[in-house]
Amino acid sequence: MKMRKALSLILASAFALSSVGLTGCHGNVKRNEFIVPEYFDTSREFNITFWAKNDTNINQTNIYNQAIADFEHLYPNIHVNIRLYTDYNKIYNDVITNIATDTTPNVCITYPDHIATYISGDNTVVPLDNLFTDERYGLGGSELVFDSPTVDQIVPEFLDECVINGVHYCMPYMRSTEALYINKTYVEALGYEIPDIVTWDFIWEVSNAATAKNPDGTYVVNGQEVMIPFIYKSSDNMMITMLRQLDAGYSDEYGNIGIFNDTTTSILHTIADEVGQGAFSTFTVSGYPGNFLNAGQCIFGVDSTAGSTWMGPDAPLSDIHESNVVDFEMVVRPVPQFDTENPQMISQGPSVCVFNKEDPQEVLASWLFAQYLLTNDVQIAYAGTEGYVPVTTMAQESQAYQDYLNDPNEYSIKIDVTNMFLENINNTFVTPVFNGSTSLRNAAAQLINNTVKSVRRRETIDDAYIENLYEEVTALYRLDQLSASKDSRAELGALPKESKILLITLGVVWIGIGAYFGCDLVKKRKKN
Amino acid sequence: MKAMKKVLSLAVVAAMALSVFACAADTAAETEETQAAVDYEYMSYAEYDAAALDTEVTVLCTVMATQSWWEDQITVYAQAFDGDGAYFIYNMACSEEDSEGVAEGATILVTGYKSEWEGEIEITDATFEFTDLVQENPMEPVDLTADFGNDDALIANQNRNFTMTGLTVEASGDNGEAFLYSWDGSGSQGDDLYFTVSNGETTMTFTVESYLTGADTDVYQAVEALNVGDTIDVSGFLYWYQGANPHITGVTVN
Numbered sequence: 001m002k003m004r005k006a007l008s009l010i011l012a013s014a015f016a017l018s019s020v021g022l023t024g025c026h027g028n029v030k031r032n033e034f035i036v037p038e039y040f041d042t043s044r045e046f047n048i049t050f051w052a053k054n055d056t057n058i059n060q061t062n063i064y065n066q067a068i069a070d071f072e073h074l075y076p077n078i079h080v081n082i083r084l085y086t087d088y089n090k091i092y093n094d095v096i097t098n099i100a101t102d103t104t105p106n107v108c109i110t111y112p113d114h115i116a117t118y119i120s121g122d123n124t125v126v127p128l129d130n131l132f133t134d135e136r137y138g139l140g141g142s143e144l145v146f147d148s149p150t151v152d153q154i155v156p157e158f159l160d161e162c163v164i165n166g167v168h169y170c171m172p173y174m175r176s177t178e179a180l181y182i183n184k185t186y187v188e189a190l191g192y193e194i195p196d197i198v199t200w201d202f203i204w205e206v207s208n209a210a211t212a213k214n215p216d217g218t219y220v221v222n223g224q225e226v227m228i229p230f231i232y233k234s235s236d237n238m239m240i241t242m243l244r245q246l247d248a249g250y251s252d253e254y255g256n257i258g259i260f261n262d263t264t265t266s267i268l269h270t271i272a273d274e275v276g277q278g279a280f281s282t283f284t285v286s287g288y289p290g291n292f293l294n295a296g297q298c299i300f301g302v303d304s305t306a307g308s309t310w311m312g313p314d315a316p317l318s319d320i321h322e323s324n325v326v327d328f329e330m331v332v333r334p335v336p337q338f339d340t341e342n343p344q345m346i347s348q349g350p351s352v353c354v355f356n357k358e359d360p361q362e363v364l365a366s367w368l369f370a371q372y373l374l375t376n377d378v379q380i381a382y383a384g385t386e387g388y389v390p391v392t393t394m395a396q397e398s399q400a401y402q403d404y405l406n407d408p409n410e411y412s413i414k415i416d417v418t419n420m421f422l423e424n425i426n427n428t429f430v431t432p433v434f435n436g437s438t439s440l441r442n443a444a445a446q447l448i449n450n451t452v453k454s455v456r457r458r459e460t461i462d463d464a465y466i467e468n469l470y471e472e473v474t475a476l477y478r479l480d481q482l483s484a485s486k487d488s489r490a491e492l493g494a495l496p497k498e499s500k501i502l503l504i505t506l507g508v509v510w511i512g513i514g515a516y517f518g519c520d521l522v523k524k525r526k527k528n
Numbered sequence: 529m530k531a532m533k534k535v536l537s538l539a540v541v542a543a544m545a546l547s548v549f550a551c552a553a554d555t556a557a558e559t560e561e562t563q564a565a566v567d568y569e570y571m572s573y574a575e576y577d578a579a580a581l582d583t584e585v586t587v588l589c590t591v592m593a594t595q596s597w598w599e600d601q602i603t604v605y606a607q608a609f610d611g612d613g614a615y616f617i618y619n620m621a622c623s624e625e626d627s628e629g630v631a632e633g634a635t636i637l638v639t640g641y642k643s644e645w646e647g648e649i650e651i652t653d654a655t656f657e658f659t660d661l662v663q664e665n666p667m668e669p670v671d672l673t674a675d676f677g678n679d680d681a682l683i684a685n686q687n688r689n690f691t692m693t694g695l696t697v698e699a700s701g702d703n704g705e706a707f708l709y710s711w712d713g714s715g716s717q718g719d720d721l722y723f724t725v726s727n728g729e730t731t732m733t734f735t736v737e738s739y740l741t742g743a744d745t746d747v748y749q750a751v752e753a754l755n756v757g758d759t760i761d762v763s764g765f766l767y768w769y770q771g772a773n774p775h776i777t778g779v780t781v782n
Contacts, residue, residue: 058714084716287646291770319646319770453653456582457641
């Protein structure tokens, strides 16, 4: 059963990030830079902790456990203790807490956005570049006792997401994108054919058509009292994707905020119009797209490919009572596009990082385990639990993975979204990662969700409303402080001459004051 | 130098004056709040019940329990002050300092929007103010044993504090567990607990919501100690998610 906890934690994390992220990880223990040892000491025992995230999916838990058992068989002197999470933001909050007490895990599944905050402490997270290329213990290294991918065998688009300030601080573990899940039966009943690439205009046109009602108040298309034609699960992804497709501002890698622009305003006006027509809502406001889709109360749902096993009348997982499931044909497409010749969709998913410790051997043991998570057995098994794709070409091109993709016993929707993603890896994008990027992401979500709520509450959505919304969201997520702090670090460059003179003068004055009091003290002592 | 001293003295005096003024203003505000406590305008539960979704509502209610406060928000299980229904107030704006007062028995005036999420009728985007009112006759938990497994009947008591008695613990997982960490066993200690019970005819899945009653609470530990076949009585709040999804706050093994 899915729950709404993620939402509260996501919102909470924005505050946490604002307060923690902007001030850095005060109180964390200073750590020396990690240097790769020349050899791994197999005569010593190592206990490492692994904080892992699953999608409340027992199969994923079982794969983690199997991976640990297999790894410990290969390295009997390394013992991995797993702690399971079902929410990235809970991991994030716990890591932040444990940085201060020097009790971070050794290996952790996380988002690059979150690592951007972790690394505000000194040498908290191990930079992986030297480890990647270490001839003995690096990716594909000679001393490894398992088949590890080389760095070239990690999908470049996915690996690039792990770069923060020019350094790789993590490795991709799994990747997904978003997919458009469509009730084909209803679309065709409304007189439309589904194109290979669906446009936003198509979505709105069909969604508006689906709002037609019978005299008794039920909807014509489904005969029910409830119909929300289009539901987007991740409001932040929706805003980010639309802005990207329209080549409009969002942010840069220095944390300069560009989201409050005319294109965003235009998008919010469109959303307001569609909500007013009864054509659109979001997960935050109404619930899971899959639940509405499966009940025949929705036509278009955008959700992660990693949620595919919940989507469709024959979905293996479902939160709604079977008596409420409606029979229909489901198809999947890439998320709606503005330019069908240049489709763009977000790349997302968990990454894995290694935390620095006093003992380099312990870090090396952690690195070995982190690297093991990229082996074919783990990658293919975990990807198969949902609509994920493996992050290595070694796994993607393996016979085992090809067999999986062609297995008629697998859930067809899951395979369809996986193939869709594989065909569009070159069309994926990621947002810039910086200390505070999570706050901006949450702000993006709130722009849409507040607009949706306000329309439902019969408020007037005009430019003044949107301007006020920008101010509210800026204040709530402290985006003005975020931009200011990043600007000063990234773009101001060297101090102007006048400032240098002022600072030097102040320094001289303080030295003079100190000297004066020092002399005075000496005189008094002499008198005594 | 003398001029500097004058400036400093003036600044200090001004700051002190401002502080005194601010304190006086705070005291006046507190007094006013206390004086107005008996004169609130609010909807009766019946009026709330009849209100359309997405309309602004103001209700007077007494806190039954809360989920853990988190960064200026708190989720509240409350009963109508007039005693004829219950509210679920999701992520109400609340400072950490105020959260200590939002405790069982406190009566608060809540303004927010009536909303629906996956079948749960709740108040969202809410703010509140404390009152000095004391609910003299709080609602006793309603016995819903007869409505077990019947969502059509249970929904009339959505969000109420309730009891059910004489239920049997059934196996929840593939391995015959009496309870699961997370809905399918994919979680670990500290996560929500899920367990299945029956009345001999049908089954329901109950949840121990970890933000309401965490791993250190009696109910959490009582559920961890359950065995398949145990006969139990339960109490809780009738939360809704695609049907009745009670949040259990008490378990007694018979």
